[in-house]
Structure formats: structure tokens, C-alpha cells
Amino acid sequence: MTRLTTDICVIGAGSGGLSVAAGAVQMGARVVLIEAGEMGGDCLNTGCVPSKALLHAGAAGMGWEAAHEHMRAAMETIAPHDSVERFEGLGVTVIRGFARFTGPREVEVEGAQVRARRFVIATGSRPRLPDIPGLAEAPCLTNETIFDLAEKPDHLLILGGGPIGVEMAQAHRQLGCDVTVVEPARVLGREDPEASARVVAALKTAGVRIAEGVEPTRVRRQNGMIEIVTTGGETFSGSHLLVATGRVASVAGLGLEAAGVEVTPAGVKVDARMRTSNRRVYAIGDVAGGMQFTHLAGYHAGVILRAMLFGLPAKAATAHVPRVTYTTPELAQVGLTEAEARAAFGDRLEVLRAEFADNDRAIVSGQTAGFLKVMVHRGRPVGATLVGPDAGDQIALWALALAARLKIGAIAGMVLPYPTRSEISKRAAGAYFSPRLFDNPNVKRLVRVVQKLVP
Numbered sequence: 342m343t344r345l346t347t348d349i350c351v352i353g354a355g356s357g358g359l360s361v362a363a364g365a366v367q368m369g370a371r372v373v374l375i376e377a378g379e380m381g382g383d384c385l386n387t388g389c390v391p392s393k394a395l396l397h398a399g400a401a402g403m404g405w406e407a408a409h410e411h412m413r414a415a416m417e418t419i420a421p422h423d424s425v426e427r428f429e430g431l432g433v434t435v436i437r438g439f440a441r442f443t444g445p446r447e448v449e450v451e452g453a454q455v456r457a458r459r460f461v462i463a464t465g466s467r468p469r470l471p472d473i474p475g476l477a478e479a480p481c482l483t484n485e486t487i488f489d490l491a492e493k494p495d496h497l498l499i500l501g502g503g504p505i506g507v508e509m510a511q512a513h514r515q516l517g518c519d520v521t522v523v524e525p526a527r528v529l530g531r532e533d534p535e536a537s538a539r540v541v542a543a544l545k546t547a548g549v550r551i552a553e554g555v556e557p558t559r560v561r562r563q564n565g566m567i568e569i570v571t572t573g574g575e576t577f578s579g580s581h582l583l584v585a586t587g588r589v590a591s592v593a594g595l596g597l598e599a600a601g602v603e604v605t606p607a608g609v610k611v612d613a614r615m616r617t618s619n620r621r622v623y624a625i626g627d628v629a630g631g632m633q634f635t636h637l638a639g640y641h642a643g644v645i646l647r648a649m650l651f652g653l654p655a656k657a658a659t660a661h662v663p664r665v666t667y668t669t670p671e672l673a674q675v676g677l678t679e680a681e682a683r684a685a686f687g688d689r690l691e692v693l694r695a696e697f698a699d700n701d702r703a704i705v706s707g708q709t710a711g712f713l714k715v716m717v718h719r720g721r722p723v724g725a726t727l728v729g730p731d732a733g734d735q736i737a738l739w740a741l742a743l744a745a746r747l748k749i750g751a752i753a754g755m756v757l758p759y760p761t762r763s764e765i766s767k768r769a770a771g772a773y774f775s776p777r778l779f780d781n782p783n784v785k786r787l788v789r790v791v792q793k794l795v796p
Contacts, residue, residue: 343453345434347371349649350448350457352440352595355382357626357638358463359423362433364646372433373457375440375450381423383465383484383627384635390416391488392508393667399515400669405493408516412488442600445619459621459649462602462609463638464595466588466627471500475560479567481582484509490581494518498567498579500557502528504666506585507540510549511668521550521577523569528553529666533678536728539711540668552577590628605630613656615645623649637662660723661744665733670711673736676724676743682716691717693749695769697729702760706730715739715769720748731762738766749773 349365351358354376366372379386394415398408421427425435438451447456468483470476482490484505497513499506502524514520522528522544528551529537545551555571562568566578590608597603603610603618608630615623623645626638640662647655663675676682682690697703697711711729715722725739742752752770757763778784 342449345373345453345455347373347434347455347457349373349459349461350375350455351461351463352448353382353461353463353465353626353628354380354423354428354435355463355465355626355638356384356635357642358382358461359428360639360642361461361463361625361646362428363431364642365650366428366432368646368650370650373436373455374428374433375436375438375448375455377437377439380425380428381420385416385419385423387485387488389635390419392484392505392512395488395512395516396508396667396669399512403516405516409488439594441594442596442602445600446621448596457621459623460600461645462595462597462617462622462624462628463626463642464591464628465638466608466633467591468584469587469589470584471557471586473557473560476584479560479562479582481560481567481584483584487583494579494581496521496566496579497581497583498569498577499523499583499585500569501583501585501587502526502530502551502553503585503587504529504664506583507544507666507668509583509585510544511547514544514547514549519550519579520548521579522552523555523557523571523577524551524553525556526554529672532666532672532674533680533714533726536672536674536712536714536726539670539728540666540672543668543670588627588633590630592628607631614648614654615641615657616648632659632662632664634662634664661740663736663740665736667733670729671727671732673727673732674725675736675740676722677716678724678726679714679716682718682724686718686723689718690723691773693717693769693772695765695772697762697765699768700760700762700765702762702764703730705760713765713769715749715766717749717773720750720773721746722749722752729762735763735766738763 348370350373351362352375362372362374391412394412398411436450440448440450442448496519499522502522510520510522528541557569557571559570567582568576568578570576601619608628609624611624611629617624625641627633644655644657647653666672693715695713698709703709708730714726716724722742727736749770
């Protein structure tokens, strides 16, 4: 058996694992990177990249074949950045295969034993299939298989109304498929209800059938179709079934018990420094059981690099981590929603609002649907909700505001180019000061005094 000794062994070559490997090796650490599947992980191969490429293609009016060619071209363009060749060129030892811990400081993979000072588990997550009678026997798609469809579905039936479900609903509707979304609770239930309602309305207007608050009781094949039977006897059918009901951490087969790494139903248990119960082992990204975003995995990588390479007591936070649903309109959120903020701060909360209908760039572009809502406590933003054009890009300003703990005056004091959609943020921030200045009798008295006394 080949024996390797290294400083850092990274298990999983998705966003987080690649960021750790690239950062560590370029700062002088010896790194072994182990990946059993495709380099780039879920984001490149079955997640962010293909889904957003397909959404763009649908919105651009491409047909099925052209859309999938565009999707594959985008993946192929990005793939070299995540490739074995690039990382070996950086000095990383890349091993393809399944890693299994054999002890607190050792893993085995493809006939090799790797001993490391520190390990990073970055194995991501996999689709979760709910326990519904008949589902295991029915031919169903997940995000791992839907992008490989050679032919356009006549009618795509989607179980689950979260971000993946609604993005795929819109993309496939734009590509000419009939689409039905079945959601046991509320579509985009984690998001601000007013904002998610704008997305749902757009989907319905486009012809997507949406059934909310219906609980599936079984799945069956019937007359060449796939059917979801719900409580109350209502049945929804389609030619293809996409299951988009969340994801579970990928921990099977890792031998974590041999490493003394504790696992919970959510994933690998970590502390604020992303350390597991074995202090030599870290877990980042989806497998750590928290929010499941590519950019969060990259952020986790930065946190543990500071700890592993420099011994700094870095900790991960989540309040400043944004999320986006890339439909049209886009829905973006950072920090607390209005409901969460009201629960936390009560009547001490102020909610600022600005409409795209009042934004000149939106008016001249004919894209006036949408709004910005900013939750403010004691002069600092604690959350922002954006629904409308380029919401995912515009939420960046509010992510910075939360990360840097900026006061709302910093946003109000910006000078922005005119006309731009970003002015909606300045308008919302200005709404914090308007009543304090324009409706304050003391301000008016002061102005009158100054006008009399100052020549």
C-alpha cells in the first residue's frame, strides 16, 4: 500500500474543497485532494452552472437542443478552472477515488493510505427523496439527472417548491414544456411571503400550474404517466417527475466513526470554527449541515484556512450570507426577513421600502415590477429583501452592509450613477431619514432661525 504524508487532506473537490486546496498549496502547505466523482462537484456539474445556464437559455428564447448546447458549453468553459490538471499544476496531489477514514489521522483511498495533520471534509450533499409510497419504484429525476435529458418532457411534474423546483419550473416552461409544481406547504416558504408571491405570480402568468398546501400520499405509474396522489384524492400527472425536496449531507462510507467524528441527522457536527469532534478534522459546505450554498462553502474555506495555516481563531457567521432564487423576477435575501426581524426586535424595528416602479432606470427599461425592503434596528440594517430585475447582483450592497455592520447613513450617503437600478437602495436608505428631517418641527424651527441669523 502506498503511504502519503501531508499537511492537509481535503476530501471532496467541490467549491469548498477546491478553495481550501488552492489556497493552502499556494501559501506553502502540502495538500492531498481526494475526489470520487467529477471535479467541481455539484455546483459545476449538476447545480448552479447548468441550472442558471438553462434559465438564461429559456429566457433568451432558445429551443431545447440549443439550450442544452449552451448549458454544456458553459460547463466546459468553466471546467478547466476546477480540473485535475490545474490543481496538479498548483502542486496539489490529486487522488481519484472514495476516501474512508481508518483512524483519527488516516484515510484510505484507491490502495493508498494518507496521513495528514489536518483533514477537511467537503463532500457536499445529495438529493433527498421523501418517504412517499411508490416513489422509490417510480422513474424520477433529481438535479443530478435532469440536465441529461435528451428529449424535452411533454409535461414536467415537480415535487417541491423550493428554489430548485421553481427555477426548473420556469426554465422548462420557457423551453416549451407543460409544468406542474406540487408543494406540501408554501412555494419558496423560507422567503418573505410578499416577495415569493411575486415569483409565484410570474410563474402562473407564464402557464406553470402551482398546487400549494397539498400533501402527497403516493406516487404511481398510470397509463404511461407518473401521478402524484394527494390528500383529498386530488391527482397530478406528468410525463416526467422531478423530485426537488431538499438535500442531505453526503457522509455515507466515509468511516467517520473511525475518526471520532460525530454526525447528526443534519450532517457532520461542527463548532463555530468548523471543527468536528475530532479537532484535526474540519467540515465545510453542505456536509456541515447548515445552509447549502456554493458561496457559503467558499466562505467556510476562508475561515478554516486562517485557522489551519496561521493558527488564527477564525469563526464562521451566517447573518451576512445572501441567497438568491434566479427566476424572473429574481428574489434575493440577506439577513433577517421582515417576519424574522419583527420577532427579534418587535416595535424597535423599522422597515424601509422602495419600489422599482419609482426607479427611473426600471421605468425606461420597462421592468418596473418588484421592490426592496430593508429591516433596520437602531440605525443599522439587519436584513434586506429584493425581488425584481438583477436582485441577485443588487443584494451585494446589503450583504456588505451587514458584514461590515454599516449604518444606514453610509448607504444614504452614497453617490450613484444615474440612471441605475442600484438607486433603489439609496432611495430605501433615504426613507430612514425623510421623516426625521421633513416631519420634524424642531428641524423646521432650526432652519428658520438659521435663515434669519446667517447672512
